[in-house]
Amino acid sequence: MKKEWQEEFFERQNELISALTQQINDTIPDEWKEFYFHADINDDFSGGVYFFFNTKESTDYIYSEDIPEIYNVNEDEYYERWDKLYKLSKSLKQLFIEYEQVLWQAITIIVDEKRTLKMDYDYTECLGSSSGHNEMIDYFEYKYLGKVPGDKEEEELFKKMEEYQSKFNK
Incomplete structure (x- = not known):
């Protein structure tokens, strides 16, 4: 039975991570080279999300909050996408609660230019x-x-x- 819930947990975790990375991709209005996403989700589900990315043209990292200004993106549209990232991050935290896993306080998701994904769970209060x-x-x-x-x-x-x-x- 343990193996079944583990498989279900990892399947749901992978679905949420995939949805997060797709939403980040949809939020970046340029062809990105790599991105570093960070979500702080406290035990009461307060917190926030942000990310940095660079492009094939520049190795300089762009902070997600600068997207509306740099790319002339409507702020309401940007914050609607940000809100989806935040909700997906909270869903990921809820998944850990449902399956009684060790609760993280933050997660960093890194996707490099080869589209290799790395996750770093942080337990720091x-x-x-x-x-x-x-x-x-x-x-x-x-x-x-x-x-x-x-x-x-x-x-x-x-x-x-x-x-x-x-x-x-x-």
């Missing part, structure tokens, strides 16, 4: 940290996109964030 939203995004860029700290203070902050995160992800 972000609300327990002293870092704000912008600092968390800067840390994400540092961790995944190779952002160089702007100064010693930011470098120290990122090191503290790494240490804090390592307490939850053993």
Whole structure:
């Protein structure tokens, strides 16, 4: 019986991940090379989503919130697509609850230029940290996109964030 529910869990998880990646693809109004998606979904289902992507023309990463301005996309249309990403992320968290799996606080989905998918579940209690939203995004860029700290203070902050995160992800 255990094998059956595991198969069902992984099948539903794969369906949700596939829907998320398709929705990200639909949200990016350009031919992308790779993207890094991040969802913070707390146990009360509050949170948020964002992603970075680059294009075949440029290795510079574009922040998802900049899409309306850079690509002249209607903001209502953009936020409708963002809302779908958020709802899919909450559905993924709900799936873990339904199948009594260890609850994650965040997920990062990486799809590279070969369309290889990598998922990174994070169990860090972000609300327990002293870092704000912008600092968390800067840390994400540092961790995944190779952002160089702007100064010693930011470098120290990122090191503290790494240490804090390592307490939850053993």
